[in-house]
Amino acid sequence: MFNQALIRPQSIVVVGASNNPAKPGGHLLQNLLQYSFGGKLYVVNPKEDSVQGVAACRSVADLPSVELAILAIPAAACVQAVRVLAEEKGTKAFIVVSAGFAESGDMGQQLENELLKLVDQHQGCLIGPNCIGVISPAYAGVFTSPVPALDPRGIDFVSGSGATAVFCLEAGMKKGLRFASVFTVGNSAQIGVEEVLQHWDESFTAESPKVKLLYLEGIRDPQKLLKHARSLRLKGCRIAAIKAGTGESGSRAALSHTGAMASPDVAVDALFRKAGIIRCYGRDELTTVAGLLLLPAMAGNKLAVITHAGGPAVMLTDCLEKGGLQVPRFPDSAQKEGLKSQLYPGSSVENPIDFLATGTAQQLGTIIDCCEHDFPEVDAMVVIFGSPGLVPVSEVYQLLSVKMKSCRKPIYPVLPSVVNANEAIREFMDAGNLVFTDEVAFGHALLKVTNAPQPMPDDRQPSKNVQLQQIIASLPDGFLPPLEAQRLLEAAGIATLGQLQADGEQQALDAAARIGFPLAMKVVGPLHKSDVGGVLLNLRSAEQVAAGFRRLMAIAGTSAVLLSPMLNGLELYIGAKYEKGFGHLIFVGLGGVWLEIMKDVQVALAPVSRTEALQLISKLKALPLLEGYRGQSGVDIGQFADLLVQVSRLVEEAPGISELDLNPIIAEGKRFSPVDIRIALNRK
Amino acid sequence: MFNQALIRPQSIVVVGASNNPAKPGGHLLQNLLQYSFGGKLYVVNPKEDSVQGVAACRSVADLPSVELAILAIPAAACVQAVRVLAEEKGTKAFIVVSAGFAESGDMGQQLENELLKLVDQHQGCLIGPNCIGVISPAYAGVFTSPVPALDPRGIDFVSGSGATAVFCLEAGMKKGLRFASVFTVGNSAQIGVEEVLQHWDESFTAESPKVKLLYLEGIRDPQKLLKHARSLRLKGCRIAAIKAGTGESGSRAALSHTGAMASPDVAVDALFRKAGIIRCYGRDELTTVAGLLLLPAMAGNKLAVITHAGGPAVMLTDCLEKGGLQVPRFPDSAQKEGLKSQLYPGSSVENPIDFLATGTAQQLGTIIDCCEHDFPEVDAMVVIFGSPGLVPVSEVYQLLSVKMKSCRKPIYPVLPSVVNANEAIREFMDAGNLVFTDEVAFGHALLKVTNAPQPMPDDRQPSKNVQLQQIIASLPDGFLPPLEAQRLLEAAGIATLGQLQADGEQQALDAAARIGFPLAMKVVGPLHKSDVGGVLLNLRSAEQVAAGFRRLMAIAGTSAVLLSPMLNGLELYIGAKYEKGFGHLIFVGLGGVWLEIMKDVQVALAPVSRTEALQLISKLKALPLLEGYRGQSGVDIGQFADLLVQVSRLVEEAPGISELDLNPIIAEGKRFSPVDIRIALNRK
Incomplete structure (x- = not known):
């Protein structure tokens, strides 16, 4: 260690x-x-x-x-x-x-x-x-180039792949990234990426580097990664990571060259969100995001885009606004008029601010000061300044360098002239600055950073539900019979529909009498009940029940029928699945076609807190339906979140549950009734 | 001109x-x-x-x-x-x-x-x-740097913005792009981007450059752009373009600096698809796509990823497979064993092929030859080769350069070591080669290129529907009353539900008698009928009709009620909207929440051919519902496409239709019944 x-x-x-x-x-x-x-x-x-x-x-x-x-x-x-x-x-x-x-x-x-x-x-x-x-700050113990200049306020970087670390360093150095340490873990015989994170976490002080980058091909200990990444985030660090090997072939490649274990990608996503890690997919993206993490963060979501060349400002604005950031028009004001009067005729002091190809360093300084002091609409500035190759731009970049250090509002430099201004860009970097060269790549990275997931505090509640444990202990592994599954939910405090099961016609008629009309009947046995015609709705009489019973029992694979009250409402979905190492994934969405065709489902790692549950629900595309849409009544979203938390607690207390599906849950207002309950146990 | x-x-x-x-x-x-x-x-x-x-x-x-x-x-x-x-x-x-x-x-x-x-x-x-x-090949008539080396097989580039053209040239030259001509049109007083395209089209010969790049901020003449871009595509050219100014602020910026006219972004998308133009959003993306367009195209969708460093191959494979390309595992074969025996122990000849950090130029040659001749699974190769800074890589790049010219299957070079192999990369480019440095940016561009829209031939059918013209001529501008809208559809050969209108109770009862039960009634007047409770379904008797009539007429803004047969089926949507310069946009999707919440709608520029209509429908996420899902019967998709073509013909013949909405169309099997028809005329 x-x-x-x-x-x-x-x-x-x-x-x-x-x-x-x-x-x-x-x-x-x-x-x-x-x-x-x-x-x-x-x-x-x-x-x-x-x-x-x-x-x-x-x-x-x-x-x-x-x-x-x-x-x-x-x-x-x-x-x-x-x-x-x-x-x-x-x-x-x-x-x-x-x-x-x-x-x-x-x-x-x-x-x-x-x-x-x-x-x-x-x-x-x-x-x-x-x-x-x-x-490390103490020595350069690598057999490769390049060795970046070390900076204690730079980036801590750990990589599961050596060559990839080299290529990341190269991409980063081209942007002026500075590094505090670089660890490559190779086969991770003892120290893996998780242990490096643990070290950073446990040795963390106020002077520690605040930006951590990870390149991962496998996750050996997801819970350790979660624990220390989350802890570092809560201590004020910012983390971006690539977890490569998302698909079948990619995983095969990862396996072939590092012996890494493939992790299901949806679990990785859920882990990163919970830990507050920004997920990246390529080196250029990772190093661009890292650049932004090294710079001060925006206090709000409004940017001034300042340029001497319209096009890149337009493309950047398109990108930012599509992603939810704002490039707000400045309201008319004396300050705005004052600024305009100090620029060349034809300049635009709307936002983007365009001070023309002939704009000077002095004018840029005036614009920046104006955004810093006079425009409350501005939380941060992007300055896009290149060169058509006529006059040197060093003076502009020197001013930019000074302003970046002196201004309270963050200033992000986009310097596109990688040929014409090559030398001036190098000087700018030599002065300790970062450089972005493509405004749209910068824009995407800024969106990633501003939309970074917040780490979810670990508010696990240790509690033991004795009744639940007893029921679980009494059941064999495999899919539970419907009434056992129902019993398990009830023991976890989740109200069910009180379904009754019948394997004889008279039993069905008795059950119907207890439930009352209208009612629904469905087969026990076949998996896709609707597909085989195994669901009968709105049965309104004993005759219909008797006829229906005979019809359903004739379906291949049917051992009994379940009877339940007929409900109307929205069809919702909650599910859980155990992933080795990660624990349970919890799924939430609407049922039926919303789940199966639109794949409109949100996922989180258990345990899911109420805050997290509400966040998940709020991210569903179908949210308007939950809220009540076009005269249709909605559901109590707070209560839906509570149900999600209950399911999360259930699988937390009963880790032997390998799969759980409540699909659908019929919901109306405050009532949530799981109509189809599938639970599988696997305690091996 | x-x-x-x-x-x-x-x-x-x-x-x-x-x-x-x-x-x-x-x-x-x-x-x-x-x-x-x-x-x-x-x-x-x-x-x-x-x-x-x-x-x-x-x-x-x-x-x-x-x-x-x-x-x-x-x-x-x-x-x-x-x-x-x-x-x-x-x-x-x-x-x-x-x-x-x-x-x-x-x-x-x-x-x-x-x-x-x-x-x-x-x-x-x-x-x-x-x-x-x-x-141009004849002279370098620009006042800016850089002037790229001209190559008659290079890129024809036209830009609406001068500075952006410069920055695009810089980004392109860093990748080794070669140019055949560069036009910047500035204010486009006479020659705009459209006219440059027209020139390229009309002067096209077998020797003309085949790759065209456009940077646009406004589209002055969308139909001209469509005509010549499509024509060039059909002559074998490949076109990629940025149309900046997609959002409100971006458009404002574009307006402020070129006086360009903002175009609705959805219309631009539809135009690009119809013309077969690859739409890009940033300079780095545009120039990466351009690089791929200059290289030979893949014959299929299967790639071999060849590398000496696992990580980038994994990230690239993730990206490609997520986008629908394949990096297939090679089946066991004597050839595969033979290849393995020629590489260092530990090399992987699965796909990605990893020949290790110590891999040599000779081994790379063997791998490429194997992919070229022995692996039928391979349509193209990506070679990712950088340097950890120990030994020179020039020999590898020289081999790559030779193989790229001699192999029948395309080879795409990704050279990530922008610091360590800087000189070797420059030599590689000096030999006339293109370079990609970030494997994931390359992967996204490759996906864009392989998924490039095919140009839609212009199969406009000149025909005059006299009856339609007469009806239109007789109507004033504005939203048509429901029965007039119904008459217009019928004249265009589109079967409607035969709705009847009533403004008195007895008239409603008479209409009900003609239609038969069950029937539906809805208000005439209010816009969002459901929201105000203005739709009654499943009325089954004269009493219900009479009571319903009184209830509906009491709703504010209601002037009459419409009665129609009660139908069951999928709710579909077809719409049309006139966009100045572009002509009509045609929309298709499912109705209700699919349209309003999921925004699952496809758009094309009229005229829409049957082929195009089928393509649009096939791209709907809700397609499985149309095809029949989980025991629910579907609809006749061919007939749905025919209906879309009929609507497209209708607005083509009656360009005065500014808006048309059939929402919903109730569809079951072969029957498509527009239940709610809104048509607005505007011939000013």
Whole structure:
């Protein structure tokens, strides 16, 4: 597990150091030497006396005691080296960049197991194997380029894939992103992405970096990820992540190259929402979002778009407004007139503000000051400024740089002239600034950031429903018979329709007499009852019940019929499904075609709080129907949320429930009646 | 209009040429001199004898005859200069880069009118004013940088905004895009985007560039755009376009800086689909799509993803499969085993193919050859190859370059290492190749390109329905009374329900007797009939009709009631709306909540052919309901399409119909009965 030897080692040895910088052990040593590791540096090379100017030991046995070892030697040699280091040299942290472990088959898995066992025995820390290493404020322990300039206020980045980490760094550096640390975890034998998050969470102080980026291919411990991501978010951090491998082939690819476990994508989505993680799908998107997370956040949802060239401002405005942000027209005012008078004729001081191709740095300063002080409609500014190649733009970018630091309202720079203003953009970045070059990619990222999910506090209520536990204990695994399912719901405090079951005609007539007319009858047995004609509605007499009973019992697979009062109302849906590692997913929506054709369903990870339940319901497209639409009466949404919370509690208390479907629930006003109840148990 | 003087001038004069390259007249001349214009070049400058080495005339009057004039002088001076050039120098083409015309107010509009009048009088061609100019194979007539290297097989690009054109060129050049021509139209006094398209269409030959890019802020003549874009598509061209200004503020911005007319976005979408134009929303997207359009198209929908680094391949595969393309697993075969044996142990020859970080150029060649010859599952290849910074990758990129030219199946290069492999990427582009750097941005563009709309042939049927014309002529503008609307539909051959209207109780009873029971009654007058309780269903007796009549007539605004047979079935929707310039938009979907809440509606520009009608219906999310769902009977979709075509013909023959709504149409099997018919006429 994480220790000081990994984070702030006093001494490092590179085992397998080379004079050839094209080899991992060569490049690694080069990086350590170049990026000023302040402690004692040793190298091991069986053939050389000195490597890159560092005196070499021929074998690890020849080393003095050393805190951190970075291994770049063949997999087969790693175990013995680690043994000597751990047992004789007091080494407490190991970064194994070598490949040839679990990712390569059974032999490699065995080597990896031995490695892990050794490190664990000595309470050591193990990064990798099969990774590119670690970059921390103390040392640049990677065998790859580039090593970004480190900044304690920059980004903490952890990646499940080494090459992807490199490409993310490259994409990020092109935008001026600064990094505080980079962890690649490779095969995650001991330390995976979850453990890095845990470390960031548990070591968090006011000085810690606030922006965390994750690249994940598998999630080994979803609950750990949720716990620490949520905790970091609640401490004020902002997190964006890619979880690759969403589809069947993508997962196959992820499996093939890291041995990661495929996770159902809908569960990943639910986890990210609950933890408050912004989900991204590509490197360019991730690094653009990261750029925005490093900049101050908007206090509201209104932007001024300031430009000297109309088109990009129009495209950005389209994008922002489609996503729900506002680029509000400025009301007429003396300030607006005053601003207009300081710009060239033909400039527009509506919003977007267009100060023309000939606009100057001074005019830009005036506009920014005006937005900062005089326009209360503005929560943030986007400045789009490129160059048609006639005059230098450095002066404009210098002003922008100054204003970005001095203004209270955030200013986001979009500098599109990647050819004409290449040099000026580089200077702007060298001054410590971030750069966005495509206004629409910027706009999409801004929408992602402003719509970032809020972490849901963990308000789990430990409670034991004894009756529920007893019922569950008495039932075998598999799908429950309808009346047992009904009993389970009732025990969880969920009112049901009080359905009655009959497998004889007289029994059906007796049940009908107890329920009263009109009533509904349906088959017990067949799965898709409607499809086989197994549902009869609005039966109004004993004769209809008798005839109906005979008709239903004749349907193949039918063992009995269920009778229930005839209800009218909206058809709603609540479901639950157990996902290994994640716990239960809770689903909510309208029933019937809304669920099956429109897929208008919202999902959350259990436990679902009332706040979360209301949020889920409010995100349904069919919400207007719940609220009451065109003279049709709606339902009590608060009560619907309560029912959702009850179902969430039920599966929380009875984790053996692998599936639960209330479909439909007939709802009218305050009454919610689950009409079809399917529950499956699986406690293996 | 377009003429040879613009396209291939023998002589050009720059009026307002300057020695200062920071001035438009200076930069323009520099570009003309630098990019080898082969004809005679003149300059006019009132103060200099020679400008950038070219002997200068003091005034246009001193010029000899000259074919093309490029004006970079104040707006106020342009009219006189053009007059002299047109009247005395035989000048037939004018590019006016000067601003200060229509975009700046009434005075400028007047100047622009005079300019246009003069040019028109002399059958000349006018580009601009307020543009950055034109780049053609013959000359680089722009005052901006960069001027891309010209390639007759490159892109034809036209932009309504000069600065945006510059930024698009910059984004494109970073990807290695090559251009055949660039037109910026500025205020489009004479030549707008539509006219440039017309020129490309009318001058099209087998040698013409096949890829067209458009940046539009307004569409002045939608029908002209449709005609020539569609024609170019049918001749084998591929077109991608941005139409900026989709929302209210965006449109405001577009208006403010080009004087463009805002077009309703749904009409733009419909036009693009009909013309076969790929709609893009940002510069990076547009230029990525353009890159793909320049490369060979995929014959099918199956890709091999080839990489030495898993992560990007996983993200790309996720993106492609979510969008409907396939990255199929390769079935076990001798070829697959053979390939595996030629790669390093641990490589994966499933799809994605991962040949590891240490993979070589030779191995990549083997993989590509295998995909080309041995894997019939592969229609195209994506090669993702970056560099962790250890060894050079030029050899790999050189091989890629060779294979891209020699393979029958398209190969798309994604080169992510924008820092580590910067030089190698530049060499790759210098060899004439395109580069994509972000696999997911590439994936989205590939999906756009493979899902590009097919142009709809214009199968307009000229026919005159005399009866229809007579009825229309007899009616005043405004919303038609229900029975008149019904008469209009009947005249167009659309069967209606045969509704009867009554404004007295006895009349209602008589109508009921003719229609038979059960029947429906609804108010005439109020707009949202259901909302006011103005619809009564399932009336089964004369008593119910009489009581219902009295109840309905008591509703405010009710002048009469309509009686119609009671029907059961799916509620469908067909609508039409006239959009100035575009013609009629035709809408189709299901009625009720499907339309109002789910917005599940498809739109096309009239005329709608039967093929197009079937396509629209097939794109409805609610399609399964039309096809018959869960025991509910569906409708005859062919007949629904026929009805859509009939409505399209109706509005085509009666363009005075400004709005038409059949909502709902009650449909069961082959019977489609418009129950509520709203038609408005507006012939002003």
